Every structure is written in C-alpha cells, then in structure tokens.
Amino acid sequence: MISSVSEPIRPVPEPLASFIAGELMGAIEQGHYKPGTRLVEAEIAQRFGVSRAPVREALRMLMKDDLVMRRPRRGTVVTELSAAEVSEMYEVRSALYAAVVRLFVRRASDGEVAGYAVWRQRINDLAADATVTPARFVDATQAASIYVVERCGNARLQAGFRKMTRQSYRYYAEMAHGTVAHRRELACLATAMLEAMQARDAEAASMLAWRISESNHAAALVAIAAQEKPG
Amino acid sequence: MISSVSEPIRPVPEPLASFIAGELMGAIEQGHYKPGTRLVEAEIAQRFGVSRAPVREALRMLMKDDLVMRRPRRGTVVTELSAAEVSEMYEVRSALYAAVVRLFVRRASDGEVAGYAVWRQRINDLAADATVTPARFVDATQAASIYVVERCGNARLQAGFRKMTRQSYRYYAEMAHGTVAHRRELACLATAMLEAMQARDAEAASMLAWRISESNHAAALVAIAAQEKPG
DNA sequence: ATTTAGACGACTGTCGACAATTTGGCGCTC
DNA sequence: GAGCGCCAAATTGTCGACAGTCGTCTAAAT
Numbered sequence: 001m002i003s004s005v006s007e008p009i010r011p012v013p014e015p016l017a018s019f020i021a022g023e024l025m026g027a028i029e030q031g032h033y034k035p036g037t038r039l040v041e042a043e044i045a046q047r048f049g050v051s052r053a054p055v056r057e058a059l060r061m062l063m064k065d066d067l068v069m070r071r072p073r074r075g076t077v078v079t080e081l082s083a084a085e086v087s088e089m090y091e092v093r094s095a096l097y098a099a100v101v102r103l104f105v106r107r108a109s110d111g112e113v114a115g116y117a118v119w120r121q122r123i124n125d126l127a128a129d130a131t132v133t134p135a136r137f138v139d140a141t142q143a144a145s146i147y148v149v150e151r152c153g154n155a156r157l158q159a160g161f162r163k164m165t166r167q168s169y170r171y172y173a174e175m176a177h178g179t180v181a182h183r184r185e186l187a188c189l190a191t192a193m194l195e196a197m198q199a200r201d202a203e204a205a206s207m208l209a210w211r212i213s214e215s216n217h218a219a220a221l222v223a224i225a226a227q228e229k230p231g
Numbered sequence: 232m233i234s235s236v237s238e239p240i241r242p243v244p245e246p247l248a249s250f251i252a253g254e255l256m257g258a259i260e261q262g263h264y265k266p267g268t269r270l271v272e273a274e275i276a277q278r279f280g281v282s283r284a285p286v287r288e289a290l291r292m293l294m295k296d297d298l299v300m301r302r303p304r305r306g307t308v309v310t311e312l313s314a315a316e317v318s319e320m321y322e323v324r325s326a327l328y329a330a331v332v333r334l335f336v337r338r339a340s341d342g343e344v345a346g347y348a349v350w351r352q353r354i355n356d357l358a359a360d361a362t363v364t365p366a367r368f369v370d371a372t373q374a375a376s377i378y379v380v381e382r383c384g385n386a387r388l389q390a391g392f393r394k395m396t397r398q399s400y401r402y403y404a405e406m407a408h409g410t411v412a413h414r415r416e417l418a419c420l421a422t423a424m425l426e427a428m429q430a431r432d433a434e435a436a437s438m439l440a441w442r443i444s445e446s447n448h449a450a451a452l453v454a455i456a457a458q459e460k461p462g
Numbered sequence: 463a464t465t466t467a468g469a470c471g472a473c474t475g476t477c478g479a480c481a482a483t484t485t486g487g488c489g490c491t492c
Numbered sequence: 493g494a495g496c497g498c499c500a501a502a503t504t505g506t507c508g509a510c511a512g513t514c515g516t517c518t519a520a521a522t
Contacts, residue, residue, distance in 0.1 A: 015303050015304070015474090015475065015476090016475080016476075017475085017476095018303070040502090040503070040504095041503075041504070042502090042503070042504090050476080050477085051476060051477045051478065052477090052478090052504090053475075053476050053477065053478095054475075054476065054477095056288075056504095057287075057291070057475090057476095060288070060291040060295075063295065064291075064294065064295045072246050072249070072504085072505090073246070073482085073483055073484065073503085073504055073505075074483095074484070074485095074503090074504080075484095075503065075504070076504095085387075088385045088386065088387045088388070089387060091330060091334065091385050091387075091388060092327070092330070092385070092387050092388050092391060095326050095327055095329065095330030095388070096323070096326055096327075098326065098329075098330075099322060099323070099325070099326030099329075103322065154319045154322050154323070155319065156316075156319045156320060156322075157319070157322060157323050157326070160323060160391070203438075207434075246504090246505065247505080247506075248505085248506095271472085271473070271474095272473075272474070273472090273473070273474090281506080281507085282506060282507045282508070283474090283506095283507090283508090284505075284507065284508095285505075285506065285507095287474095288505090303474090303475090304473085304474055304475075304512085304513055304514065305473090305474085305513095305514070305515095306473065306474070306514095307474095
C-alpha cells in the first residue's frame with residue numbers, strides 16, 4: 001500500500017472549514033454540483049449547521065484550487081469552463097507532465113523505473129481487452145501517471161499537475177478513453193516512454209510524455225464536443 | 232469608471248479585503264515584510280482600521296498566490312522558501328516557459344515573431360556592455376519573456392508563469408545576472424531561440440527556452456547560496 | 463541543573479447581527 | 493406594447509464578541 005505522504009498526521013481537531021471544504025470538493029468532483037451552480041453561503045451554512053464564517057473559508061479554499069470562481073458581491077459559482085479553456089488546461093497539464101517525466105528519468109532509481117513497467121503492462125493488458133470499461137482504463141492510466149508524478153522529486157510540480165488533472169476530469173469524465181484506437185496509441189506511447197526511461201534518455205522520455213498528454217488532450221476535446229452537441 | 236484604489240481607506244469602490252490584499256502584496260514583494268514574518272490578523276486589522284474579517288479574506292487571497300502560508304490555528308507567515316524549494320519553483324517555471332515558447336511558435340504571426348527580435352537585440356546589446364547593472368539586464372530579459380508569454384494564447388499558462396516568476400524574484404533579486412558569462416550565454420541562447428522561432432521549429436525553440444530557464448535557474452541558485460553564506 | 467506540570471497571554475476559529483449592494487419584478491410613462 | 497426607473501427580496505461584506513487552542517513562562521519536583 002502506498003501511504004499518502006501529504007496526509008497530515010494531526011491529533012488536532014480539524015477546523016470546520018476544512019471539513020466543509022472537503023465535503024464540497026467531493027460534491028463538485030462527483031458532479032453533484034454542476035458547473036455554473038451558484039453556491040450560496042447561508043444555504044450551505046444552514047445545511048451543515050454552522051455559521052457563514054467557516055463556509056466562507058471553505059469556499060476560499062475551493063477557489064485556491066479553481067474549483068469555484070468568485071466575483072465580488074456576486075457570489076460563488078462552480079467553475080464553468082468552455083471547451084477552449086479546458087483545452088488550455090490540458091496544455092498546462094501536458095507541459096507539467098513532460099517536466100515530471102524529465103525529472104523522473106534524471107532522479108529515479110532503477111527500481112523505481114522498473115516499477116513503472118508494472119503500470120505500463122497493466123495499460124497494455126487493458127488496451128487489448130475490448131470489454132474493459134472506459135472508467136477502468138482511465139483509472140489505470142491515472143495510476144501510471146501518478147506513480148511517476150509522485151517520484152519526480154518536485155512537490156510543486158506534483159501539486160500543479162494534480163490540480164490540473166482533478167479539474168479536467170470533471171469535464172471529460174471517463175468518456176474520453178472509449179475508443180480502441182486511442183487506447184492502443186496510449187499503450188504504444190507508454191511502452192516507448194518506458195524504454196526511454198530505462199535508457200535514461202530524459203529528452204526522449206519527456207517528449208513521449210508530451211505526446212501522451214497530447215493524445216489525451218485530443219480525446220478529451222472530442223469527448224467534450226460529443227457531450228455538448230447531442231444534449 | 233473605477234477610481235484610484237490607492238486612496239487610504241475607501242469603503243465603497245472595492246471590497247476592503249481586495250484593498251488590503253493589494254497593500255500587503257506590495258509590502259511583501261518590496262521586501263517590507265521579510266520571509267518568515269508572522270502576519271497577525273488583529274494587528275493588521277488595527278493598522279488599517281477595520282475588523283478582522285476583511286483581513287482574513289485578504290490573507291486568503293495572498294495564500295492563493297503562495298505569497299503567504301497558513302497553518303491551522305498557528306497563523307499566517309510570509310512564505311519562506313529554502314534553496315531547494317526555490318529550485319523546485321524554477322523547475323516549474325522552466326516547464327511552463329518551454330510550453331509557452333512552443334505555443335508561441337505555433338500560433339504567433341510573423342510580425343509577432345519579428346517583434347521578439349527587438350528584445351533579443353536589446354539583450355545582446357546589454358550583454359556586451361559591462362557597465363550595465365544587473366537590474367537593467369534582468370529587466371530586459373524579463374521584458375523579453377513577458378513579450379512571448381503574453382502572446383502564447385494560453386491565459387492559464389501565462390498566469391502560472393507569472394506567479395512563479397513573481398515569487399522567485401523575491402529570492403534571487405537582481406543579483407543573479409551579474410556575471411558576464413551568464414549574460415553572454417543568455418544572449419547566445421536568445422539568438423538561437425529567435426532563429427528557431429523564425430524557422431517555425433517549435434521543438435527546437437522550446438528546447439532552447441528550457442535551456443534559457445535552466446541557465447537562469449543555475450544563476451539563481453548561485454546567487455542564493457552567496458546570499459546565505461556570508462551573511 | 464534539567465525536566466515537567468500548570469497557568470497565562472496571545473492568537474485564531476466561530477458565531478450572530480447589521481450594513482451595503484446586486485438582482486429581479488413591478489408599475490409607470492411614452 | 494416597449495422602455496425605464498423604483499422598490500423589495502436576496503445575498504454578500506463587515507463588524508464586535510466569545511470560545512478554543514497553541515506557545516511560553518513559571519514553578520515545583522527529581
């Protein structure tokens with residue numbers, strides 16, 4: 001089991017705001033609150049049985065992750081991104097992932113590189129099986145990228161990547177990895193990247209990471225377009 | 232029309248929190264508050280003649296930019312970065328700049344690419360003149376990078392890059408660009424990048440952008456080390 | 463002299479109330 | 493019937509107060 005390093009071991013009672021922020025975050029990410037939904041402080045406060053102060057703090061926390069947006073005196077709404085904006089986010093995510101892989105190749109131990117082979121194998125297996133659901137395939141690719149990101153040795157890079165990933169997932173959901181062609185391409189790229197990692201070729205691996213991201217980017221845009229058109 | 236916000240305390244035009252956040256931000260960036268300084272809500276509130284509520288909001292805003300850090304029930308302090316952490320930030324900044332240049336090459340007009348030549352020329356001139364102060368040289372390289380960043384067509388990338396740049400500047404200040412060798416290297420790399428841009432070679436330009444960032448990164452680490460050692 | 467329990471001060475977390483502002487509906491005028 | 497300004501509800505911004513926690517200082521015990 002991989003114990004989450006960022007988990008605070010705190011014997012202190014958690015401030016109400018953190019709890020509420022967590023609840024709201026989950027609700028937003030699971031689509032309980034849809035983009036554009038207005039979050040009224042008093043309403044949330046009443047629902048949780050607290051005053052508005054901790055709710056305001058919670059909303060500020062969500063704002064830090066760009067999960068909600070706030071306009072002065074006009075309230076807080078769940079962030080709503082256009083297709084162009086989602087595309088922007090993928091570009092940032094791609095840049096960060098490329099950097100992550102570059103650092104990983106430079107710093108990871110041989111054992112850690114070998115660890116990635118396990119994830120690549122899993123991706124390969126799932127890509128070959130047409131009965132696999134998009135959600136399961138997404139989980140596998142996610143796990144693979146997280147494995148690398150956690151070992152790149154740069155906490156800020158890691159945080160930025162996770163933030164972008166978390167946000168983008170609200171939009172293309174699991175639909176994006178449905179096509180066989182896309183899965184095959186990802187499996188192929190992952191294999192090539194693994195080889196570059198083993199050869200300690202940071203440039204090549206980084207470039208392949210970029211191409212993996214671009215592939216996901218393209219798939220996401222297709223999924224979003226399909227999602228908006230038919231209704 | 233939005234009237235001048237720099238008026239001491241205006242209750243109407245903008246929420247108090249925004250005004251206070253701006254004041255604090257300026258104070259931090261200009262070194263009035265040094266890293267590690269504790270920001271006590273009540274004290275700030277009294278100084279501005281307001282209650283603690285808007286001060287809390289202001290501190291949250293600063294937290295979004297990572298200018299201050301907050302630990303539950305332990306208050307807010309001006310962000311204090313170790314050399315390792317500054318190094319992390321430069322890695323992120325480098326990744327973003329590489330992506331910026333890649334997009335710029337893809338999307339910018341020929342005229343915009345030509346515009347960069349002006350900045351490169353200025354960097355070249357300043358690098359050749361030993362009497363130029365580090366501050367002036369920094370301003371020139373800054374302006375050049377901002378020129379590109381503003382035209383990359385990705386607002387999130389731009390925001391992220393600026394955030395990293397703003398923060399890192401509090402640390403290495405202007406000291407980093409003092410050596411002639413470093414200036415010469417930057418001028419050389421900028422020239423090469425310009426040529427790659429003109430040839431519309433996104434990969435090459437992006438790679439050179441990375442190397443420019445790495446050069447700045449290295450210079451910054453030297454400056455920081457020099458700053459901490461002698462005291 | 464060092465360590466540890468208790469108390470004190472300082473500060474943050476939370477609360478309820480009031481003030482200010484935006485939004486939407488209503489009636490009025492043209 | 494359409495456009496415009498006014499009124500009222502809804503919601504955020506700000507305030508002062510109280511409660512709870514953290515760090516420290518003191519004092520007693522070993």
